[in-house]
Amino acid sequence: MSNKPVNVSEACTGCSVCVTACPFGAITITNNKAEINDACRVCGACEPICPVKAITLKKSDTPQNFADWRGVLVYAEQHDGKVHPVAYELLGKGKELATTLEEPIYAVVIGSGLTKAAEELIKRGANKVLVYDHTVLATYRDDPYSQILTEATRELKPSIFLIGATSIGRTLGPRVAAKLRTGLTADCTGLDIDQETRLLLQTRPAYGGNIMATIYTQNSRPQMATVRYKVMTEAQPDPSRNGEIVNKPVDPARIQDRVKVLAFEAAKEQVNIVDADIVVSGGKGLGEPKGFELVKQLADALGGAVGASRPTVDEGWIGYRHQVGLSGRTVRPKLYLACGISGSVQHQAGMKTSDVIIAINKDKEAPICRISTLAAVGDLYEVVPRLITRIKEQKTRG
Amino acid sequence: MSIGLNIVICIKQVPETTEVEFDMETGRLKREGVAAVINPFDEFAIETGLRLKEKHGGKVKVISMGPPMAEQALRDAIAMGCNEGILVSDRVFGGADTWATSLTLAKSIQLTGPHDIIICGLKTTDGDTGQTGPEMAEHLGEPCISYVSQILDVKDGKVTLKRNLDDGVETLEAPLPLIITVSKDVGQPRLATLRGRLAAKKATITLITNKEMGMNPKELGLDGSYTRVTKIFTPEPHAGGEIIEGTADQLADVIYRKLQEAKVV
Ligand SMILES: Cc1cc2nc3c(=O)[nH]c(=O)nc-3n(C[C@H](O)[C@H](O)[C@H](O)COP(=O)(O)OP(=O)(O)OC[C@H]3O[C@@H](n4cnc5c(N)ncnc54)[C@H](O)[C@@H]3O)c2cc1C
Ligand SMILES: Nc1ncnc2c1ncn2[C@@H]1O[C@H](COP(=O)(O)O)[C@@H](O)[C@H]1O
Numbered sequence: 001m002s003n004k005p006v007n008v009s010e011a012c013t014g015c016s017v018c019v020t021a022c023p024f025g026a027i028t029i030t031n032n033k034a035e036i037n038d039a040c041r042v043c044g045a046c047e048p049i050c051p052v053k054a055i056t057l058k059k060s061d062t063p064q065n066f067a068d069w070r071g072v073l074v075y076a077e078q079h080d081g082k083v084h085p086v087a088y089e090l091l092g093k094g095k096e097l098a099t100t101l102e103e104p105i106y107a108v109v110i111g112s113g114l115t116k117a118a119e120e121l122i123k124r125g126a127n128k129v130l131v132y133d134h135t136v137l138a139t140y141r142d143d144p145y146s147q148i149l150t151e152a153t154r155e156l157k158p159s160i161f162l163i164g165a166t167s168i169g170r171t172l173g174p175r176v177a178a179k180l181r182t183g184l185t186a187d188c189t190g191l192d193i194d195q196e197t198r199l200l201l202q203t204r205p206a207y208g209g210n211i212m213a214t215i216y217t218q219n220s221r222p223q224m225a226t227v228r229y230k231v232m233t234e235a236q237p238d239p240s241r242n243g244e245i246v247n248k249p250v251d252p253a254r255i256q257d258r259v260k261v262l263a264f265e266a267a268k269e270q271v272n273i274v275d276a277d278i279v280v281s282g283g284k285g286l287g288e289p290k291g292f293e294l295v296k297q298l299a300d301a302l303g304g305a306v307g308a309s310r311p312t313v314d315e316g317w318i319g320y321r322h323q324v325g326l327s328g329r330t331v332r333p334k335l336y337l338a339c340g341i342s343g344s345v346q347h348q349a350g351m352k353t354s355d356v357i358i359a360i361n362k363d364k365e366a367p368i369c370r371i372s373t374l375a376a377v378g379d380l381y382e383v384v385p386r387l388i389t390r391i392k393e394q395k396t397r398g
Numbered sequence: 399m400s401i402g403l404n405i406v407i408c409i410k411q412v413p414e415t416t417e418v419e420f421d422m423e424t425g426r427l428k429r430e431g432v433a434a435v436i437n438p439f440d441e442f443a444i445e446t447g448l449r450l451k452e453k454h455g456g457k458v459k460v461i462s463m464g465p466p467m468a469e470q471a472l473r474d475a476i477a478m479g480c481n482e483g484i485l486v487s488d489r490v491f492g493g494a495d496t497w498a499t500s501l502t503l504a505k506s507i508q509l510t511g512p513h514d515i516i517i518c519g520l521k522t523t524d525g526d527t528g529q530t531g532p533e534m535a536e537h538l539g540e541p542c543i544s545y546v547s548q549i550l551d552v553k554d555g556k557v558t559l560k561r562n563l564d565d566g567v568e569t570l571e572a573p574l575p576l577i578i579t580v581s582k583d584v585g586q587p588r589l590a591t592l593r594g595r596l597a598a599k600k601a602t603i604t605l606i607t608n609k610e611m612g613m614n615p616k617e618l619g620l621d622g623s624y625t626r627v628t629k630i631f632t633p634e635p636h637a638g639g640e641i642i643e644g645t646a647d648q649l650a651d652v653i654y655r656k657l658q659e660a661k662v663v
Contacts (some may be wrong), residue, residue: 048539079565142532142542167564171544174496174529178536183497183624186527205633206526214629258541262558263569278662302662335662345633356660358653364641373639374656382646383653390654391663 005057006046008034012054018046021256045147049256057181066159069221072098073158075149076109076121077168083117085234086164090227091125092235093191094162097200100193103159104128108152110145112138122243124235129243130156134250140168144255146175153180153222160200161222164229173226183217185225199223209326209349230274230332231353273322278304279333281324282312285340285361285380289317294384295339301391307331309341325350339380343368360384402456403514403552405447406507407480409440409462411471412524436471439519441587446549446580447517448479448588454552457481459510463491463503469603477590477598484510488607493620496529502618503530504537506606515557516577520545531579540575547583
């Protein structure tokens with residue numbers, strides 16, 4: 001077995017698919033066989049693309065010295081040039097980790113029309129931003145985005161790499177982690193540095209939120225995690241901050257792109273419980289689907305969004321986009337008002353970081369009452385209408 | 399396409415209950431008295447596979463990596479209508495994280511013959527990562543589409559389908575072979591039929607161990623995993639405040655004052 005990090009076996013037919021796939025121009029065909037030259041950066045782009053599986057990357061079995069992997073990298077998801085706020089949360093947490101380690105913090109942004117986005121990432125604390133800006137990257141696709149992100153990571157060699165656990169992040173993350181041959185901790189809600197080992201301690205809920213597990217990645221780099229949205233605190237912009245913006249060339253011919261996006265239909269319901277400052281939620285205690293009309297009235301009176309517990313969604317009382325909790329969305333509003341919700345651990349997983357929690361529940365033993373800033377023990381059908389009246393009275397008066 | 403599709407479905411056996419308990423000293427799950435079932439999300443994967451077969455013809459294989467008792471999950475899947483069960487089981491596979499699991503599953507699937515589509519559940523209720531499918535795609539060098547809500551058509555070696563993203567629904571076209579993970583929107587899983595149960599009883603489950611795979615044990619199970627669990631604990635309860643009782647009017651008053659304090663009214 002060869003000692004080279006990338007090995008080409010006898011199975012190679014010299015078809016040259018890998019030659020075009022290689023981002024570094026490191027492969028040539030000599031005597032009908034692929035040859036890897038010194039330009040190789042072991043990015044792994046050639047391995048999966050080989051139709052006869054003749055190319056393999058060597059995986060070292062002895063713990064490596066990771067001294068050259070330094071810094072924290074944040075993937076900045078964006079839509080139409082606008083950075084997803086989870087990226088600012090990652091910069092906030094990432095900066096903390098980078099400061100503890102005394103290492104730099106980087107961001108990578110991929111898409112089209114990214115000048116503003118890149119500047120914003122610097123203002124929010126990134127020391128350096130790699131920008132992959134090209135019209136072919138305008139819509140998200142797993143293949144090109146994971147390939148580029150893998151190349152960017154190989155170039156920056158960060159010790160820690162954070163991705164937002166959005167629907168895109170959760171499918172992009174594992175693709176990149178597998179290409180990089182490293183571990184990936186899903187959906188983290190806590191990140192810390194172990195003082196002694198300098199390893200990243202990644203904490204996440206498992207088993208339906210009944211337990212928390214702390215996980216680390218010892219024998220590979222980067223230490224990768226997807227991080228739950230609305231859990232970390234956003235880095236605030238500072239216009240005086242400076243940093244390096246590096247515009248990277250994008251060559252569409254080298255990008256693998258197997259899946260075509262034929263259409264996109266934006267969600268019809270304009271519910272955005274995640275970004276709302278006030279969320280009023282209903283649970284099984286509403287007793288019937290119509291109960292959500294009352295919840296909606298209260299939410300409207302407060303200028304908030306309507307949330308829901310899982311069983312109400314499962315029974316079709318309200319759409320999935322309203323679901324708060326472990327298998328729904330995490331919310332972090334200024335006010336979370338729970339009507340007829342018992343407050344299971346799974347539900348709490350999605351709302352307990354709210355600033356103020358108010359519960360209306362018949363049962364004072366319900367778990368929600370223990371975690372609420374204020375728990376009102378009573379029938380929601382009696383309390384909520386009165387509360388709506390109070391709010392409306394005040395509005396007409398003031 | 400007269401020969402139909404080679405469909406592979408990945409299923410995992412998980413503890414049934416929502417109230418799992420942990421032995422805090424050993425960090426192990428207390429399994430006594432807890433029934434093991436097919437991961438609920440994987441039943442939607444099975445349903446997707448069976449519907450594909452009904453429409454386009456072909457064969458549905460289910461594969462599960464796990465301890466010998468996972469054989470029951472495979473038989474349950476056959477009772478729902480799957481054709482074949484494959485159990486991937488070996489001591490050296492134990493303790494695998496998503497990297498090692500997806501690698502082991504990918505190699506086993508390759509061993510069992512060609513496939514057109516591999517279907518995974520959205521995530522498991524125990525590990526809860528949803529990473530196994532996309533990572534397997536990398537091991538196999540095939541494209542992957544997550545959160546599929548509907549398969550529209552399979553034609554000329556291509557699939558068109560819809561998938562859910564945070565802000566809407568995407569329609570995509572992908573070449574076969576392909577890996578997908580499916581959401582609950584694909585349709586309610588069917589129940590086992592009597593005929594299915596009989597078939598399940600008689601079915602021979604193919605066993606794959608590392609003898610068949612011939613991998614370096616260092617790449618498998620706990621040794622082959624990049625992530626390690628160091629600590630397990632119960633979530634911290636959120637600090638509570640006051641619990642008030644009274645008439646509906648009084649309660650509405652107190653809540654209203656709290657809203658003023660919080661500056662939301
Ligand atoms: C893997 C997994 C993931 C999950 N993910 C989620 C998730 O993301 N989100 C989620 O919410 N759940 C989730 N669950 C489900 C969760 O365990 C609970 O089943 C669920 O949250 C309970 O919903 P509930 O509070 O609406 O209903 P219940 O538990 O039935 O509570 C209803 C409450 O209403 C009160 N009540 C009844 N009538 C009235 C009235 N007239 N006035 C005032 N109060 C009244 C009752 O006292 C009771 O406390 C998950 C479970 C699992 C296993
Ligand atoms: N041990 C396993 N055997 C077979 N399939 C699995 C296994 N683990 C995970 N999967 C598949 O991968 C999906 C995601 O699992 P997870 O990444 O654990 O959330 C599941 O819904 C299954 O389809």
